[in-house]
Amino acid sequence: MDTTCVIAGGGPAGAMLALLLARAGVQVTLLEKHADFLRDFRGDTIHPSTLQVLDELGLLGEFQKLPYHEFPYLALNTGDRVVTVADFRSLPGRFQKIAMVPQWEFLNMIISAAKAYPAFNLIMEAEVTGVLRDGAVIRGLRYRHDGRTHEIRAGLTVAADGRHSDVRRVLGLKPVDLGAPMDVVWFRLERDPGTPEDTFLRPGRGEGMVAINRDTYWQLAYLIPKGSYGALKARGVESFRAAIRKLIPFVRPDRLTFDDVSVLTVAVNRLRRWHLTGLLVIGDAAHAMSPIGGVGINLAVQDAVAAANILAGPLARAQQRRRPVLDPVPASLLAKVRRRRIFPTVATQQLQIMVQNRVIQPVLAGAQLPQDLGAAADRLPLGVKRLVGRVIGLGFLPEHVRSHQVDKRSVTTGQVT
Ligand SMILES: Cc1cc2nc3c(=O)[nH]c(=O)nc-3n(C[C@H](O)[C@H](O)[C@H](O)COP(=O)(O)OP(=O)(O)OC[C@H]3O[C@@H](n4cnc5c(N)ncnc54)[C@H](O)[C@@H]3O)c2cc1C
Secondary structure, eight states: OBOSEEEEOOSHHHHHHHHHHHHTTOOEEEEESSSSSOOSSSOOEEOHHHHHHHHHTTOHHHHHTSOOEEESEEEEEOSSOEEEEEEOTTOSSSOOSEEEOOHHHHHHHHHHHHHTSTTEEEEESOEEEEEEEETTEEEEEEEEETTEEEEEEOSEEEEOOOTTOHHHHHTTOOOEEOOOSEEEEEEEEEOOTTSOOOOEEEEOSSOEEEEEEOSSEEEEEEEEETTOHHHHHHHOHHHHHHHHHHHOTTSOOTTOOGGGOEEEOOOOEEOSOOEETTEEEOGGGTEEOOSTTSOHHHHHHHHHHHHHHHHHHHHHHHHHHSSSOOSOOOHHHHHHHHHHHHHHHHHHHHHHHHHIIIIIHHHHTTOOOOTTHHHHHHTSOHHHHHHHHHHHHTOSSOOOOOSOOOOGGGSOOSOBO
16 A cells, blocks of 8 residues: 555544644555554643644534533642642633543544545554665555555655654664653542542652542542552552542542552653654654653644644645655655754753652652642742743644645545555
């Protein structure tokens, strides 16, 4: 099978890039190894920068039909007081809240929008196993589907297959590890009516919790020292439940078991090079983010928007001359994507590492919290709380959709066999 662009991985980065390219008339095939997008405990935070992109794509109405819950600020809960530490309410632009929506709902919405364009082709249960290469030039992907191995040739191959990227691995591309002191145990507990409304951080001694109000339930992230999940399990479920009750007295973990949790091994890393001739790496595959600030999805989406802004025009023009485009996209053009996205990536990771080292590491090492932590947080000037809100909500260098849109009916199909 031949196409202009083949993308490995239908996460936020791959799905958004596929939509934007198909929307610009570029033949694109998206390969996703799972049969659906239904995976729990993935990033669910849709920040104002991503809401802005959805608005620019005319998808806001569809998004608002999804089961989402919003929060306009992030609080610090010290046990005796709750104080706002990041305020989104004065962000410039149309959106002043973070929306929480199950990631599969978000992805299904993006995929449905992409399906409106004949240039889009999706193959589910297609596991990428290798790349088609000609020396250092990448010419497409090899994948398993229906028990057989297939090959797809393309002028542009995109690795958007996440933090454990298979494409990266088969190419021997190794990200630089920036270190993370913690792992995260995700779970959910029913939310009783009348319990606090805030989404908050709750530091403890040697542990911490992030509690996200999802309306009918709490999505909880229990922070533990790196590599200590085995020790947590060994102490037994009663000890785990007691730790949860101590941090958040108004939840009921009585029936929670270790089968109900999902463990995120936190990694912060990034590739030095995001491209080879004919190949681009974006999203978590190029840079795994710390969960601090919940920015992973949003950076992945921003990478996709930047990539489409740079590549859709040249690919669509080349496709008019010869369909599909199999000449590998030059490294010089692909390098522009990294040049555009490296500053927001590095700046965000640096801030995350600063918070990891100065706040999370001491907390997880068992440091005594200052007696007046709540009062000190309360004294933070409003301008600082708004700045934190801006960094989380909009990030550095928010992208806008500049790639063109073709008439949905006038485009050739994405699949050219
Ligand atoms: C437990 C957990 C909680 C998180 N919480 C948050 C949060 O609250 N907020 C936030 O913003 N981020 C969060 N993140 C991070 C966020 O999910 C990622 O940063 C984001 O999804 C990255 O998008 P991506 O498209 O680059 O990669 P991914 O979302 O990882 O998508 C990669 C896709 O590639 C597919 N794939 C992998 N290998 C292959 C292959 N060989 N062939 C074909 N397909 C393949 C995968 O099935 C997947 O669909 C969390 C992550 C985890 C694991």
